Amino acid sequence: MRQTGAVRDEPSLYAWFLHEQLLDALFASDSHVESLRLRWGRRVRGDQDAYTDRLERWLRAHEVPPLETRVLDGTCRAGATVWTELDFHWSDVARERGAFRDGHDDVRSNFHAFACITDDEQHYVYGSFNPARLTCSTSNSELRGVRRQYMLGQVTSADELRIELRPLVIATRLLPPPPRQWDGDWQRIDPRQVVQFAAADWDGDVQASELELLRDVSESEVKRMLAGLLGEPVVPKDWGGEQCDLWTSRLLVDGRAHTAAFLLKGPAFWRPITIKRSGRTATS
Numbered sequence: 001m002r003q004t005g006a007v008r009d010e011p012s013l014y015a016w017f018l019h020e021q022l023l024d025a026l027f028a029s030d031s032h033v034e035s036l037r038l039r040w041g042r043r044v045r046g047d048q049d050a051y052t053d054r055l056e057r058w059l060r061a062h063e064v065p066p067l068e069t070r071v072l073d074g075t076c077r078a079g080a081t082v083w084t085e086l087d088f089h090w091s092d093v094a095r096e097r098g099a100f101r102d103g104h105d106d107v108r109s110n111f112h113a114f115a116c117i118t119d120d121e122q123h124y125v126y127g128s129f130n131p132a133r134l135t136c137s138t139s140n141s142e143l144r145g146v147r148r149q150y151m152l153g154q155v156t157s158a159d160e161l162r163i164e165l166r167p168l169v170i171a172t173r174l175l176p177p178p179p180r181q182w183d184g185d186w187q188r189i190d191p192r193q194v195v196q197f198a199a200a201d202w203d204g205d206v207q208a209s210e211l212e213l214l215r216d217v218s219e220s221e222v223k224r225m226l227a228g229l230l231g232e233p234v235v236p237k238d239w240g241g242e243q244c245d246l247w248t249s250r251l252l253v254d255g256r257a258h259t260a261a262f263l264l265k266g267p268a269f270w271r272p273i274t275i276k277r278s279g280r281t282a283t284s
Helices: 020-026 045-061 067-073 093-101 208-216 219-230
Strands: 013-018 081-090 109-118 121-129 146-158 162-173 246-253 256-262
Touching (some): 020 045, 067 081, 067 162
Parallel strands (some): 121 162
Antiparallel strands (some): 013 162, 146 162
């Protein structure tokens, strides 16, 4: 079990794209936002670091729901702020960036992906952005082909099948360790710490004959039972490009809420699980 959304004081985002004006609007209630504006329209490393740092502090103070949650609760409408992390298909950002530098002011970069909402529902997520707002040359390779990235954006339009997003930030999320804790266990959670698993007998002896009973229990049934224990209403359908089998923001660890991702293997895989045997996604 791995935490996926812990908020820390260290930098947790490395931005490839920043829309400074939209971020200024997001931070409008902050008295020192004016100091973050880019000087004479010229981007330097310190400016984008300042925006990223301010965004991280803003996100720690404001609850931004995932795109999938807004779809489920009916609040995914124009103007809503959301975040998502998907396997996006990117247009030729490097070429489009070069075209802008050559004087083509109307050039745009595009992206699209599919967001799985439930077992039977997925939405086409798409949008465009100005390649002039890319933060560094590495953006050319990070936003290329099909790459998974974090996106904070505003919903431009939404219907039953399609959602258009206007990006504020496109970034890679980092998972730094908490302060002064480098013993290698900071990402580990003992199942005994999980409030929803309190009824389990973790100290009892499990016989081989009891484990054999699990051979007839499907992975989908285990996933539904696990989601039920957590109170998680979204039970995603298995598909080849999934990053996890179950994601939740309802995990209670020592009484505190956390987000977490679960990796499950069905009874057809009846042998000890290692990272190497967990599939391409887990090892990439």
